[in-house]
Amino acid sequence: MGFDFNSLLAFIIFGVTIGVVYGIVALGISLIYSGLDIVHFAHGEMYMFGAFFGLVLAHNVGVPYPIALIGAMILTALLGMAVERVFYRRLTRAGGGYTVAGMGMIICGFGMSVALVNAAYFFFGAEAEPFRANLDYIPRLTFPGDINVPESYVLTAIISVLLMAGLHYFLRHTKTGLAVRAVAHNKDIAYLMGVNVPLMISLIFGLACGLAAAAGVLIGPMQSVQVEMGYLMLMKAFAAAVVGGFGSLPGAIVGGIMVGIFENLGAAYISASHKDIYAFLLLILVLMFKPSGLFGVEAKVKA
Amino acid sequence: MLEVKDVHAGYGNLKILRGINMDVPTGGIVTLLGGNGTGKSTLLKAVSGLIPLMQGDVFFNGVNISKMKPHQRMRLGLVQVTQAKEAYPAMTVEENLVLGAYTRKDREGTRADLEKVYEFFPVLRERRKQLSGTLSGGEVQMLVIGRGLMAAPKMLMLDEPSAALAPKVVLEIFANINRIAKSGVTILVVEQNVRMALILAQYGYIIRDGVIMMQGEADNLISDPAVKDSFLGGSVADTSKSLRN
Numbered sequence: 334m335g336f337d338f339n340s341l342l343a344f345i346i347f348g349v350t351i352g353v354v355y356g357i358v359a360l361g362i363s364l365i366y367s368g369l370d371i372v373h374f375a376h377g378e379m380y381m382f383g384a385f386f387g388l389v390l391a392h393n394v395g396v397p398y399p400i401a402l403i404g405a406m407i408l409t410a411l412l413g414m415a416v417e418r419v420f421y422r423r424l425t426r427a428g429g430g431y432t433v434a435g436m437g438m439i440i441c442g443f444g445m446s447v448a449l450v451n452a453a454y455f456f457f458g459a460e461a462e463p464f465r466a467n468l469d470y471i472p473r474l475t476f477p478g479d480i481n482v483p484e485s486y487v488l489t490a491i492i493s494v495l496l497m498a499g500l501h502y503f504l505r506h507t508k509t510g511l512a513v514r515a516v517a518h519n520k521d522i523a524y525l526m527g528v529n530v531p532l533m534i535s536l537i538f539g540l541a542c543g544l545a546a547a548a549g550v551l552i553g554p555m556q557s558v559q560v561e562m563g564y565l566m567l568m569k570a571f572a573a574a575v576v577g578g579f580g581s582l583p584g585a586i587v588g589g590i591m592v593g594i595f596e597n598l599g600a601a602y603i604s605a606s607h608k609d610i611y612a613f614l615l616l617i618l619v620l621m622f623k624p625s626g627l628f629g630v631e632a633k634v635k636a
Numbered sequence: 637m638l639e640v641k642d643v644h645a646g647y648g649n650l651k652i653l654r655g656i657n658m659d660v661p662t663g664g665i666v667t668l669l670g671g672n673g674t675g676k677s678t679l680l681k682a683v684s685g686l687i688p689l690m691q692g693d694v695f696f697n698g699v700n701i702s703k704m705k706p707h708q709r710m711r712l713g714l715v716q717v718t719q720a721k722e723a724y725p726a727m728t729v730e731e732n733l734v735l736g737a738y739t740r741k742d743r744e745g746t747r748a749d750l751e752k753v754y755e756f757f758p759v760l761r762e763r764r765k766q767l768s769g770t771l772s773g774g775e776v777q778m779l780v781i782g783r784g785l786m787a788a789p790k791m792l793m794l795d796e797p798s799a800a801l802a803p804k805v806v807l808e809i810f811a812n813i814n815r816i817a818k819s820g821v822t823i824l825v826v827e828q829n830v831r832m833a834l835i836l837a838q839y840g841y842i843i844r845d846g847v848i849m850m851q852g853e854a855d856n857l858i859s860d861p862a863v864k865d866s867f868l869g870g871s872v873a874d875t876s877k878s879l880r881n
Contacts, residue, residue: 508738524685526735529705529707
């Protein structure tokens with residue numbers, strides 16, 4: 334097989350596109366981790382619920398795809414906030430508070446994951462459903478060398494970048510964003526500054542789950558939507574978050590893109606049937622040579 | 637302004653404070669003195685609401701705030717300045733200060749107060765774009781005090797402003813605390829540096845093992861032989877004298 338530069342370029346372009354989706358899920362996981370010290374194991378299910386909410390809105394209610402995307406983000410954000418408020422918060426400082434107890438939270442996250450999957454079976458059924466979205470108004474990109482990028486991929490790239498830029502703007506340039514960062518760093522001091530800490534925690538959870546929902550609706554038209562889709566996404570988003578440095582927001586995006594490229598190249602040049610392995614291969618390599626991840630802080634100091 | 641009545645508090649089942657009574661009158665500087673592990677910081681946390689009370693009440697301007705959350709107490713004007721190590725190192729100096737004014741809606745007043753803080757502590761203006769993690773110990777202390785001022789407090793509670801600082805820097809900081817008090821802010825300062833704190837304050841409380849052991853006018857406390865023995869550290873004072881000779 335001769336080396337074809339054009340197809341290499343194509344694999345990288347597709348890798349980046351799928352990678353930014355891993356990136357926005359990983360962004361949510363990192364946001365929750367840096368904000369609340371919770372490693373959120375039910376995050377894949379938020380992604381799955383987001384995809385289903387989008388599907389129901391687009392097919393059953395019949396709203397246009399962009400509205401379905403926004404609607405799914407809002408609904409999933411509300412679901413995530415409810416889950417945090419009702420279940421996770423009870424485990425924090427004996428129900429009153431905001432500093433988290435480790436192992437109980439991990440088990441609660443796993444349990445929530447199982448519960449949500451089964452709830453989804455109940456509501457949405459076990460069939461994999463195709464997500465038909467009318468995307469004719471999105472231009473199909475053609476790169477030199479006859480590389481055609483389908484509409485759904487173009488849309489995914491655009492929306493992901495918009496979401497990341499929006500989150501960055503919110504965290505760096507708004508007062509509420511400043512308060513979120515303050516809560517992430519030290520909840521007691523944020524409290525003393527007059528920040529309504531429980532409200533900010535709800536906000537962090539809502540944002541993170543909304544991002545996961547966006548990923549679900551974006552992936553929908555590329556693959557189909559089904560109840561078990563969250564598990565693999567969670568694993569890959571974890572890989573992305575760890576590769577980038579757990580808790581680092583830029584790291585989550587870069588890690589996502591790396592995982593996307595790595596698995597596309599692996600599928601193309603090594604073996605397509607082992608596509609899902611390459612993300613973890615990358616994870617192992619990064620952990621061997623730079624355990625804190627690419628953007629990670631060595632042993633984060635927490636007060 | 638602040639009344640603490642028979643307060644019991646602690647962590648989990650561990651009771652640290654066992655019936656504290658304290659009064660901070662409007663416009664004054666009151667100091668709370670005690671060594672490590674005597675309950676000073678616990679009392680501050682109980683007053684600012686970071687830990688719940690087991691028993692007793694806290695009143696601020698006549699309002700019972702015992703059941704309020706920290707951010708609600710803070711919005712009444714009862715502002716706790718945290719220990720210096722608790723600035724946000726990954727935020728710039730100015731971001732830290734803006735965060736102090738988080739609850740305020742009046743932009744002009746906030747801007748004027750930012751200017752006032754920069755006047756109090758000119759070094760903060762020089763460093764305003766720097767990450768606060770890069771400041772020296774004294775500068776961080778100025779930053780957390782400035783951050784407290786940004787909230788337009790009626791009363792400031794300071795947690796060991798002299799901790800781990802050189803004597804010259806402590807003097808500068810205490811002079812500024814005095815200026816802040818003169819500008820009309822009531823001050824409660826928790827200290828281990830007993831001599832400095834008693835020179836600054838008008839009234840002092842001495843806490844030990846979770847109870848107020850002694851209280852009185854600062855001038856009386858500083859010359860009290862019991863205080864001298866147990867706190868001004870007769871031995872330490874003598875050592876420094878012998879070093880000088």
